[in-house]
Amino acid sequence: MPNLITEDQIERALLARLPALGHWTTLNAYTTDPADLDDGSGRRDKREVILRDRLGAVARRLNPTVPEAVIDEALERLCDPRRAMTAVMANKEVHDLLRHGMAVEYDDAQGRRRHERLRLMNFTDMAGNDFLAVAQLWIHGERGYRRPDVLLYVNGLPLVFIELKNSNVALKNAYNENLVTYRAEIPQLFLCNAFCVLSNALETRLGSMTAEWEHFFTWLRPDDEKEKIDREAIREHGTSLERLIDGLFVPERLLDYVENFILFYRQTQKVIAQNHQFIGVNRALERFERRGELEGKLGVFWHTQGSGKSFSMIFYVRKIFRRVPGNFTFVVVTDREDLDGQIYRNFLATETVSEAESAQPANSAELRKFLGQNKRLVFTLIQKFRFARGAAYPLLSDRDDIVVIVDEAHRTQYANLAENMRAGLPRANYLAFTGTPLLGRERKTATWFGGYVSEYNFQQSMDDGATVPLFYVKRVPEVLIQNEDLSEEFYEILEEENLDEAQQEKLEKRFSTEMEVIKRDDRLDAIARDILAHFPARGYLGKGMVISVDKFTAVRMYDKVQQLWKAEIKALIGQVAAASDELDKARKKKRLEYMRAVEMAVIVSEEAGEEKKFAEQKLDIKPHRERMNRLDAHGHDIEYNFKDPADPLQLVFVCAMWLTGFDAPTASTLYLDKPMKDHTLMQTIARANRVTSWTIGGVPKRNGEIVDYYNVFRNMKRALRDYAQGDDDETPPVQDKARLFELLDDAVAQATTFCTERGVEIGAVLGLGEVFDKLGQFKRFADTLLGSDDWRRSFNVYENSLSALYEACKPEVLGRPVTRQVAAFQYLRGVIDSLVGEADIDAVSRRIGELLDQSVVVSRQSGSWQAEPGSPAYQIVQKGKVWDLSKIDIDKLREEYAATQYKNIEIADLRAFISQKLAQMMKANATRTDFAHRFQAIIDRYNAGGSSNEQYFEELLRFTRELKAEARRNVEEGLSEDELELFDLLCKDDLTKDETQKVKLAARHLLHRLLDESPRVLVQDWFKDRQSQLVVRSAVVTVLDARLPESYDRTVFNEKCDQVMNVILDYASRGVKWLP
Known part of the structure; x- marks a missing residue:
């Protein structure tokens, strides 16, 4: 295990390494007071993120013939926040200006009208640019101040966002806890952003500002794409960020990337x-x-x-x-x-x-x-x-x-x-x-x-996370007679979808035995039954493709699966109506709802005379062709429908179409029943290897699965060795699904060890004949893990891992002993989450109940997944306490804490309550950010070992008392909640009693002007139009100019107008309140 590497160490190493690459300078902008403007950045307002002095200096240097006034006006346009645009569109517009320059026009000294492009970057001479790495820059956002770890500026523009974590913190936390928050609270930071970097030294990833976590990728090869990456050594020595720095932050490479390696797809998706x-x-x-x-x-x-x-x-x-x-x-x-x-x-x-x-x-x-x-x-x-x-x-x-x-x-x-x-x-x-x-x-x-x-190659792609791993399961029907000596010509003919007469004759005569076996009706019936059992019982319910030997078989398979599917729906309707056990009824109803929602289609290419050809095979292609050619109500074709994760088209039947150059990221399962080899096989199975952030029923896509009905993988290792260009002893990039079960067993063992080392004897519970005989023990387990935020987060990582593997092992895993082991960890996770307020407990209970339901078993004889009468569900009964802040009794809470056996649970209850209530109060009043900072400081102090459990609980009690007082403050001030928010925004230090009353009246009159008086200023979509924004601002200025005390000088007055306007604008753009 590598030694702990702190955020501070990573940051200092980063700032020390950059200047050695050339042209970079560094600035530590940290100030004790977040509002302090003396931070070296040259900004005049902490809401600004663009360093205008540096931007202006470079613009003048790059455009010496353009008048300064013209440059200043252009830079004002560049810095416009573009609130009316989506984040992607605003980012695209700025990116285009960086690449192509800004269109300006002016009269030269001779009075001639000049039209030019104002250059903002020098992409060929690095010395013409200003490269600055800024650490710990305070930025004033929608909910107070935020401080990114490092920002990389080029010519005063923040192009790269870098968030760092200690090496013992899961990197995903940097995404969930920091980047997601910053995108919401300091959106101005991402107007110019090229990409974002997340690192804990052991692991470093980068992605676009709009990317989901799954689309953040590694950058481990600075120069050589063939370099053999030793990921364990990189983790051991914490060098992942160094590799990114050397590979991308050399000034020439960074600007090459900004200029040439960023795309915007259909103006809605950023691709880097x-x-x-x-x-x-x-x-x-x-x-x-x-x-x-x-x-x-x-x-x-x-x-x-x-x-x-x-x-x-x-x-x-x-x-x-x-x-x-x-x-x-x-x-x-x-x-x-x-x-x-x-x-x-x-x-x-x-x-x-x-x-x-x-x-x-x-x-x-x-x-x-x-x-x-x-x-x-x-x-x-x-x-x-x-x-x-x-x-x-x-x-x-x-x-x-x-x-x-x-x-x-x-x-x-x-x-x-x-x-x-x-x-x-x-x-x-x-x-x-x-x-x-x-x-x-x-x-x-x-x-x-x-x-x-x-x-x-394939292996590099999976190692880097550019694609998900693939697993195959062999389910060859017994009726198949395998011919190991099929000729190359047979495979070549099958690659064609529209066979000419000569090719068709060869298939019918020279390869008649093979084709007869593949297309035998009883064999296809067996495969259809298997698809019926398998497809609705998977963990990740992604889209699927059934790949048949020819067009006729594709249509035949569709007909067979549809017939069985409809019969199963009919049977389930009766079973749901007859079920007396609530869990059994809920499980069957869930399967019924899924099966009813699934649409299927045949996808084959069109050819002349096809209706006659299909009729000769006693098949009807006409309804399928009509479906293939039909557009939906939104004008989308069938290909768009299948690629759309939310579209009900879930299962398609093909023989050659959509097997190459086709990208449907949520496609996760292939049913392969066609002889294939070499590149055709590899291109086909790659349909299931796409990465997606789309979760289904809370389950993410971790891998793709190929169900092999023809035994095409019998020579898997030899074929894939060529494909992956790996050594003989390398793991093949497509593995037997049995490997997933090995990984699941390992994950259970690691999670058990983690718990045991912390006094949580879950292993002893797992050894009992009935895991849930001792439900009370789980409360004690939860209390132990809640003693440290790091312990709780680490346990969540272990539980996430084994649950994801369990889902990937479905449906074969159903009914195996490991099911109950997984259930124990999921139950403990549910108990913990119920205490800290991080889960839908009813949903968690249903999930665990389904997991424990013994009615879900594998029929070893038939190999399909059927249901038998089940056992009762297990419910999570501990849900934490429900309090009313206005009636909360601090002394009684203190007494209950002293009496309880489970101190950490009591603390977790109070902390979860505070967190929930504080979120509600901040939503009602944007000025309450100081409460959030103080609450976090209490938590950080405890996690750092600076306070005992008793001290921690007392601090939380004091904070609860203050929160209670704050919740009543609007009543004491004689104001509504909205009036109080405006009053807080307008207040300044050292107000007299008389002045305070005037500010209250100003807040009340301003809210009345905005919401009730005519002519209305907060009209529909006013925040999207600059002229409408000016009308609103004029109304704000008019009311405040008439109502605020004389002690508000012009500087303070303008500042208060800006603050009020920013809050109103933010609420309107997010659709929160004060809407027309």
Whole structure:
């Protein structure tokens, strides 16, 4: 276990390392008084986060010909808070200004009108910029002062947010407790933000300001994408942040990242490059800059499926357009229409190219025409390069500034068409993007494109968290006769969805035995029954795909599953009505509601004469085709529906479509019943490896699962060794699901050890025949763990881990002995959370009851998950105390504490009550932030060992008494709650009794003017319009100017007007109160 590394040590090491990278200076802006302006930042208001003096100085230096007044006006526009915009849109607008400059116009000395771009960054000469790392900067926000650990400024703009934690604190706390809070309370800090960094030295992650925790990623490779990362050594020595600093905070790299590696997708989602994308794209760019000596071979860009390859393509194109002089045209070549459309839409959605600058030719003639028009981007299918056999392919263009990007260049059809592509574009430069390596016969691709320019394999992707791990479970029906010697030709034919007559004849004659076995009706019935049992019983109820051998089988499987699904719904309706046991009824009802909500669809490509072909197989494709082509009420197609986590379309039946270049992050389960190998297999299973923050029923996606009905993984280790490019002794990147059960057992053992070391003998309870015979012991266990916030948080980490693994092991885990062990930890967690007010206890009780319900068992004979009569639920009865602050008896609380056996529980009760009440009071009055700081100081003192339990409880009692007085203060002052808030905002020091009364009247009149008088100033959406904001401010100034005492000089008066206006504006933008 590494030694403790404190926040302060991490911060000092960071600030000491930056200047060695060049150009960086540092500033410790800490002041004892948060309001003290003398912190070295040069700000005139603690609400400001932009260092305007530094920004103005650099702007003048970078734009020497632009008049100062014009620069000042432009910088005012830059610093506008953009309250009417969403956080993403505001951030995008500022980011665009940083990249492209600000449009300004002015008359020069000769009176001529000048139109220029005001530069804010020098992206080529680092000496022209101002790099400053600021530590401990107080910022005045919506709920008082906040102090980020470190901010990295470039030219006075806070581009990087860094939050640090002690090495013994889980890094996720930096996200949940700090970043989320700061985004809500000091939103102005994120207006210019490029990205955020979270670190406890052992682990460092970065992500965009809008990213969920799951999308924060590591940055462990400063220079070499192939570097073998020893994560244990990094944790042991606490060097994760050093690697990020060296890899990204070198000034040239940081500005390269800001300029070229940040995207905004459809203006709603911010996308930032990960470590492998940054290194890979820059390596590809280096190769591009040497294109003259490479004979048009720009290389093969191999980044595994799910690692952001399509965005890497966009980063690459954007950077060439921006950094390399020339009039380049990019031709993006794919082999499937759906993939071609998806890539085209991605380029449009990120504003990399406009519709006018791009094209999708219908044939070779149009392709030639568009290339002659100097379109910036042309998207085409490889099939456009087909030509009559034996005839010379015509010249499309002899330009040498054409760059051909071929997606998935190893597919067999490219071999037949590559010569035509070269003949049509003989002087073009060629780059291949692929999600799989070049295996065996595919290595000929290197002949056309050159060697690898960048490599990022399956194992690296999972280790870095760019994708989730995959597990497979083999469930091969007994009727399957496995042929180990299927020819390459068989696999190649099955890759095609629309077979020509020759291919169909080969399948029916040469491979008739294999096809007959795969499509046997009794075999498909067995698989359909298994899907029915498995799909609703999973832990993470993500979307699923059933992959069949051909279109006909896909439709047949849909029909079979639908028939069984409807019958199960009907049976459940009867079971719910007949159930007498409440838990059994609730469980069945939950399954019924889920099954009723699930929609299914067939997804196969369209071809001429398909209705006749399906009719010959006694199948009807027409209703499926209508569903595939139908738009929903919002104009969304079926692909959008499946990608939308909230859409009821949950299970699709496919044979080839959506198996490549398709990204549905909540897809978590694949039912694989089709012979596959090599890259086709790897591309298919990668549909389940996407990362998502979307939780379902409180369960996060931790992994993807492949249910194998054809035994395609029988040669798993050998195939994946090539795919992952790993050593022989490496763990394969797709593992048997049995490994999850081993991990679950390990997690239970580690959690048991943690508890035992702290006097919580949960192991002894687990050893009993009936775990819950001694429910009273759990209260004692909870009291022990509540003795330290660190103990409670650590226990939560252990419980989260084993619960997540338990969910991942479903449904096979149901009924196994480990179920009751997991239940014990979940029960203890529920008891603790009920005391500290952090959980919906009824929901927790239901979850634990379901876990303990012995009616959920695995039928070892049938391998499916069925229900039998169950046992009673176990309820969490300890829920903490409910108090009324106005009636609380402090002396009685003190007596109860002295008498109780469970001191920590009594403290937790009081602390939870205070926390809840304080949150309510702060919501009612924004000026009560001082109470929050004092409450936190009491907690911090105790956690640091500065007070005993008795002292801690006494401090909480004193604080409760003060809180009680504060809750009654509006009555004593003769004001309503809202009037009191305005009164608190308007008060200043040293008011006389008469002046205090005038301030009360000013608060009362101001609230009346805002809410009741005509003409109304708080009109609908007033906060979104600058002119409407000025009307509101004018009303505030008018009332206060007439009502506040004479002792309010102009400076104080303006300050009070600003404070009131900021609170009103904040409430309106968040829809809290004082609404029209």
